[in-house]
Amino acid sequence: MTRTRLKTTFNNIELENPFLLASAPPTRTADMIKRAFEAGWGGAVTKTIGLQGATNVRPRFGFLKERARVVGMTNFELISEKGLDLWVEAIGDVKACFPDRPLVASIMGSVEFAEWEILALAVQSAGADAIELNVSCPHGMPEQHMGAFMDQDPALIKGATAAVAAAARVPVWVKLTPNVTDIASMALAAKEEGADAIAAINTVAGLVGIDLDTFEPIPSVSRRGAYGGYSGRGVKPIALRAVSTIAATTALPVSGCGGITCWEDAAEFILAGAGTLQVCTAVMLNGFGLIRDLERGLEEYLERKGFDTLSDAVGRALPHIGDYASLDPDVDAYARVLSEKCNACGNCVPACFDGGFQAISMNGEAARVDAELCDGCGLCASVCRVGAIEMVPGHRPPSTAEASS
């Protein structure tokens, strides 16, 4: 089914929808990418290609769970185990089967920047529609002066970008790490050297947990662990910040990535300035079929909000995002309990008592807010599981205690 609002162009590349598989295990082989295209993905970024294939350790994934639900995962997977020659074949294979479906080749060389050029020329000749520079792996191959050796150094990112931009006829995307203080300056460095777009974010450096019995980090490889890259739902706020900052600062097209799990996430990234979207962890957990919900949900959202095209929605949140100093401290707000919805669970009481302003108490069948004590911070509304507390903007009522709406 064609969803007309989702059609878009990014760096003059036409896409049926903005959803690309991110560079990761789901794009490990030509067959997997072809299956994803059959399922409806708008495009794909290959697993990162080096001159030689890498050798992985196992196991290499760890999970942060809330009850049975995965909040995020860490990995210390390296770039593709296949070298450049096999990828040249794989890219040709995918493009022969899906000539109109954008395939982006992710590449990684070392600080010998001529390697980046060799990789770029090879994947371009094989048929890649764009080249994504992976200068952002937080853990892999620093001993070879790749990945984690260069991800936080703008001079090295410039070197790789310049080498590829000089050689490439197809658009050059630079994929950045969030593990820096100022990601916008990294994006500007890439722009100066000819990047056509920025992809953000790669994984967040992390350690997902420690086994309480064995004292070993998770995952453990023969009783040892290592810092890895954190991804999935939990990184969405970091990614949204990165995408919006880069979009506002560089005016380059941004391919947003990091924690996209459902269509609502996708819509948020678009509003924050992303022109395309990349998904990895949610696909690893749910499979390629996820695209159906993403597409349907985003199309319906655009229609509901009156956007004829996806590009009309790109960046619509940006005028509302700024520094803290731009916020007005004189704007007042207070919490109001909707007594007909409140189930008297009492969740909000300790939150307000010990984490806030001691403004909420239980009043028989419903919570009760003392409007004079209420600071308007919003904690109670966040911990309420049934949506029975709303934050009311403006001046609070003069009474000392407000029991309900």
Ligand SMILES: Cc1cc2nc3c(=O)[nH]c(=O)nc-3n(C[C@H](O)[C@H](O)[C@H](O)COP(=O)(O)O)c2cc1C
């Ligand atoms: C197991 C795994 C392997 C990954 N391998 C690569 C890679 O080879 N190249 C790359 O640029 N990013 C790689 N990534 C990062 C993802 O492409 C993506 O940027 C990150 O996971 C955030 O997106 P997500 O929250 O949708 O997973 C990998 C991520 C995971 C979880």
